[in-house]
Amino acid sequence: MTKASKEFLVKQQRVFDLLWRVDQPELKPELYALGKSYKIGVDLNCYSNQDAVKELLALHQRGMLSRGKIFSIFHSDHLHEAIALFKVLYHSKDFDTFCKTAAWARIHVNEGMYVYAFSVAVIRYPETFRIRLPSLHELYPHLFFKNEVIRTAYDAKLYNDPTKTVASSDGAIIIPDNDSIPSSECCSPDEYKLRYFTEDVYSNEIYYFSQLSHPFWMKSGEFGPHFPKRGEVYFFALRLQLARYNMERFSNGLGEIEDFDWSYPIPHGYHPSMSYHNGLLVPHRSDDAMLPNHKLGLIKELRNLEQLFASAINSGFVFHKNATFESIRTRSGIEVLGNLIQGNADSVNHDLYGNYELLARDVLGFSPAPRGKYDVVPSIMQVYGLSLRDPMYWSLVKRIMSYHKKFVSYLPKYTYKDLAFPDVKIESVAVDKVETYFDDVDYLISAAVKARNADDKTLIKARQYRLNHKPYTYHITVNSKAAMQGYLSIYMGPKYDFNHEEIDLTKNYDQFILLDAWGVDLQLGINKIKRSSAESEYVGCDPVSSDVFYREIERAITGETIYEIPKYPYRYPERLVIPKGSPEGVPFQFFVHVTPYAEKSMYHFHSAMFGDKKILDKPLGFPLDKPSNFNIADLPNAYLKEFKVYHKEESEISESA
Known part of the structure; x- marks a missing residue:
């Protein structure tokens, strides 16, 4: 920094x-x-x-x-x-x-x-x-917190109603916001079990900030640095999202995400119980709801786009605006397909392939027909910082990723030689006990109630519980027959599938998420490598609230303190990388892989939001980006380690610390 x-x-x-x-x-x-x-x-x-x-x-x-x-x-x-x-x-x-x-x-x-x-x-x-930008929930509390919380904030400030608030050391009004509405008013009982994950404030906000960083309407390099691997990043990010969400379903004993058909009722409903700033309710959707008549034209367009995607993937060609065609059965094909399906400004033919995701969000969100171009009421699906809350968002991601999996099935499979690292063997992998718990966090929502005047400094915060985990350490033993450099990656995935059968890593490569990757100097002989879960550059701490941050900046301006510019301004919350697990333990597994490292083989990735990183100049997610023609776990330079995730009460975690 x-x-x-x-x-x-x-x-x-x-x-x-x-x-x-x-x-x-x-x-x-x-x-x-x-x-x-x-x-x-x-x-x-x-x-x-x-x-x-x-x-x-x-x-x-x-x-x-x-x-x-x-x-x-x-x-x-x-x-x-x-x-x-x-x-x-x-x-x-x-x-x-x-x-x-x-x-x-x-x-x-x-x-x-x-x-x-x-x-x-x-x-x-x-x-x-x-x-740094303020967090979205601090600007729009009414979109992150239920009407009940906003009403309580209003009463607590204007009427000094202390019945639903708790005291705060910094003088803020604290409003508890945990399970204040029954599950039947929000979503199905199964989906309600996942609300701690799907409605996590910072998880949703990271998604929002990533969209700010690379808006779908902006061409790469048009304003500032070129955004590399845009289409590939699109697929990779959705893959990580989907795999992480599925792990939470495993932890809660839920089945696979249900598919949907545009011709049939939408299986899952969602009742946000929230309002926009002008009082209009955020649109809701009931279980097994028929699609509204005013969406029928969009459904026809969506079906047409899905046929075009299937044709492009099966034929291996996409068409440009000038009537020429391009093969996508290449290393860069994933980039072309990703841009095409996202419908972003780098699509090779936006006129033909359209904007699938935008249309699907419109239809699935059940937003009402606009009364005019300036009278719209967007659904949760049409707000990037909120869409993870809607069960149908995950069904949509599953459908999009099915195109990705179909595409990579046509690519040459990895061979043993592609992934091997001669003279290097991972002898063992051990990990500390992995335990999760819920702790409380206070979110600044002062903007939910208008200020009386410029001197009104009233702080209002909503207290929610959030998923967290104890720090843990990897202990990796690598045997090298020579001194050389390696690049070590750690992935996490499920041990069993939704049918409770042990998964085949070769077929279920897309169920694993990247937790950490870094360069290591291997010495001749046995190398003992220790790595804390908190050292990963891919994740970080939740940002402090704006009231605290603003005071830090004020003190730094006067010279009272020093403020260091973070290397990575926005990162996925480290506390959320581990699924909840259960008191008796839910089995998962780490996949550890080491591959040759050389500075010339590294790719310098630049992001306006997430900082600069050096990554392998290989497909994102390597070596779990596509199938292999052998059991990848048999590689000497790879290791599959089973572990369990235990969920504890916060008091139990404190006592054992």
Whole structure:
């Protein structure tokens, strides 16, 4: 990590100020005055793309989405206006212009549209590189917490009602929010068992931030660095999501994700019990609900796209806009297919292959037909920071990944020679006892209730339990016949399938998730390798809440403390990598693999959100990215280690610590 300069700290503070209570911009008098006085089109020389400014001004004069309305990036008119604002922010020639433009938009543009465009701009704008954004739940508490919690926050602040709150050491109003509604009001009993995972706040937010980092509408390299392996990353991320979700189903004794058919009722319902900021209820869906009539045209389009995907995968060819075709039975084919199915801006033929995921989210979410382009009520499926909550999201991911698995089945299988590491053998793998538990965390939701004035510093937090696990250590013994470098990967997967039969790693390679990977210096003879679960660069701690973070920045600006810029601004919560398990223990297994390492064989992966990493210049998920023609566990340089995950009460964990 690098020590932050005062200039960086001031920028960090200003970004938070510009996102603070966007529904009440007057509460920041200095920014409000700046936004009122700034004339965005007066000096076009302040922007490197003057046409972008002219377009935004034309849209604004014509009439954009008004303040107070619900914004959705899944609506083409909303997205067009948000992109126009983003472009003006991005093309600001200096940070001063960037802030003035944001201050103007904070007053004159729809709140949701402003937050989205400004957030994407902060991530991409060179002068705000590695600046942290507030958590989404802090900006939109009503979308993460049930109506009951929001009402309690309102009563506790305005009426000093202490009956449903608890005391806090920092003076915050704490509202308990654990299982406050019966399962029948939310989802099926089976899905209710998984709410601690599917409704985990930071798990959903990491998904949101990843979408901010690489929006589906943005071409790679158009704004900032090229996004490498975009289509491949799309599949890899969904694979990890799906495999991790299935492990939680194993832990709770649930069966396989149910398939669905566009011609039949949707099997799983979902009742969010939440409202948008303007009081409109977030759409719900009942179990075995028939698809609404106004979605029938979209269903026809979805079926057509699915036929096109199947044709492309089975034939091995995709068609470009100029009527030429391209083979996808190549190393880069996964990249082409991923972009095509996501329907992102790098798709080889968006006119033909469309945007499958966008359409599917629209249909499955059961959002009502818009009364007009500025009167939409998006479903949970149409909000990136929330869609993991809906059971049908996982059914959709399963369907998308079925195309991936079908595609790789046509690729040449790995041979023993492809994956072997001559003269290197993993002799043994041991791991400490793996134990999970639930602990409490307080989420800042002050924005759920309007502030009385600029001096209103009332803190309101919602307390939920979250899944966590004790730190554990891998103990790996490697025998090498020479001094050399290796690259060691650790994957985790189930021991048994949903039919309680022991899984075949060769066939079920996609059920394993990558936990850690790093370079190791192997000496001649026996090498004892110890690695803590907390050392992985792929995961990290949950971010501190914005009230705590803002105070840290203030102290750092005055020189009281030192703030170090994190190497990886956003990472998946380390506490969530291990599934819940059970008191008696649920069997899983680690797959450990070591392969040759050389600096020239490494790929430098750059991400505006997740930092820079060096990874093997091989397919993501190697060597578990596709099938092999032998039992991969038989490799001398691989090892399959069974272990159990035990779930304990937090008090039991504390006593044994």
